[in-house]
Amino acid sequence: NAGVIQTPRHKVTGKGQEATLWCEPISGHSAVFWYRQTIVQGLEFLTYFRNQAPIDDSGMPKERFSAQMPNQSHSTLKIQSTQPQDSAVYLCASSLGGENTLYFGAGTRLSVL
Amino acid sequence: QQQVRQSPQSLTVWEGGTTVLTCSYEDSTFNYFPWYQQFPGEGPALLISILSVSDKKEDGRFTTFFNKREKKLSLHIIDSQPGDSATYFCAASVGQGGSAKLIFGEGTKLTVSS
Numbered sequence: 001n002a003g004v005i006q007t008p009r010h011k012v013t014g015k016g017q018e019a020t021l022w023c024e025p026i027s028g029h030s031a032v033f034w035y036r037q038t039i040v041q042g043l044e045f046l047t048y049f050r051n052q053a054p055i056d057d058s059g060m061p062k063e064r065f066s067a068q069m070p071n072q073s074h075s076t077l078k079i080q081s082t083q084p085q086d087s088a089v090y091l092c093a094s095s096l097g098g099e100n101t102l103y104f105g106a107g108t109r110l111s112v113l
Numbered sequence: 114q115q116q117v118r119q120s121p122q123s124l125t126v127w128e129g130g131t132t133v134l135t136c137s138y139e140d141s142t143f144n145y146f147p148w149y150q151q152f153p154g155e156g157p158a159l160l161i162s163i164l165s166v167s168d169k170k171e172d173g174r175f176t177t178f179f180n181k182r183e184k185k186l187s188l189h190i191i192d193s194q195p196g197d198s199a200t201y202f203c204a205a206s207v208g209q210g211g212s213a214k215l216i217f218g219e220g221t222k223l224t225v226s227s
Contacts (some may be wrong), residue, residue, distance in 0.1 A: 004156070007191035010188070033214065043202060056214055091156050100145050100206065102215060104156030 001042045002026075004105035006092050012111045013082045021077045021108045025094030033102060034067055034092040043091070049075060051099075082112045116140055117205050119218030128227040132190040136203035138226065139184065142220045143205040148177060148188050150212050160201070161188070191224045 005024040011021050025032050034046040036059075047057040048071040060067065064082075069075040079086055088110050093102040118139045124135070126132050130209075131134055145164035163170045163177045170177050176189045200222045206216040 037219075042219045044133065045214050045216065079119055093156070100147070100162065100213065101159050102157075102160065104149075104154050 004075055004092055004094050004103055006105035006108050008092075008108060009106065010109045012113060014083050014113055015083060018081045019082050019086075019110055019112075021079075021090050021092075021110070023075045023077070023105060024073060025075065025092070027078070028075075028098075029094035029098065029103070030097035031095045032069055033095070034075070034077050035091040035093065035104075037070030037089040037091055037107070044075070047083075056061075082110075084112045086110060087112045091099075116162045116216050117203060117218040119203050121221055122219065123222040123224070124191075124193050125226060126193050128193060128195060130193050130225075132188075132193045132197070132223060132225075134201055134221045134223075135185065136187070136190040136206050137183075137185045139147060140205070140207070142207045143182070143216075145206045145213070146177070146179060146186050147204050148175075149202045149217075151202065157190070157202055172218055190223075193223075195225045198223055198225045206212055 007022045031050045033048040036044045045059040047060050047067045052069045064080045066078045089107040091107045093104040095102050117138045144165040148160045149157035150160040151157040161172045161175050161177050163179050168179050174191050179186045200220045202220045203218040206213040206215045
């Protein structure tokens, strides 16, 4: 069991560019969560999927952020027109249906210059 | 809106001492309260959790206490070790049986000095 895999580990973009972050959940897990972590805001919930269906995107900034889960083996978080305030560690987590435990990946550190 | 408050923000204890972290929450519908431990460069990992039907759960050197009336919980670490140095997050969610989003506290950075 390799755990939740997030790629890339580090991404540097220029202001206004697009960034796509990838997450591979643990095989067999039915729920995938995205969180953003910063020193100031801590761990912020963004969105989650259950059985590939979007369930709750209440934490997503509406205009430039989008998330998809096209199949059970990966999810993507896309940020269009990145801004310096988007700089953060983006964490993906998965959980097994019927359990509360979230298993986090190591995160993708996004730096917007 | 921050629904889970955690204190202190940082804490230093001596090796062998007892660490106490506290959290409070507002939403009375929360019924699942995990504590996560995070080391630098890694994602958070579940340390211990408790359901609102219990008031105490113990796992080795780690014990979490839950007070439903006061809407507070705490994490106690006895015989603290340098390897316990990490950031600790309390969290809360609604729903048992999985796939419920967690609301995290601000985190406490713990340093255990030898």
